[in-house]
Amino acid sequence: MMALNSLFTVFTGRIEDWLLALTQHVQISLSALLAAIFISIPLGILLS
Known part of the structure; x- marks a missing residue:
């Protein structure tokens, strides 16, 4: 529980x-x- 409290404090x-x-x-x-x-949409249109 102490570690959780320390983590919250940080x-x-x-x-x-x-x-x-x-x-x-x-x-x-x-x-x-x-x-x-x-990049991908124009390239996909170009290659289709």
Whole structure:
């Protein structure tokens, strides 16, 4: 139980860092998804 309490304390103490990392992760993931869409759809149309 002590480890869980310590983990919760770390997360609440560093919430700004966690939210920044989450935001960056979502931005990078969406950028990669959009790049894949913009490459694959025209390529699929061209090759069909």
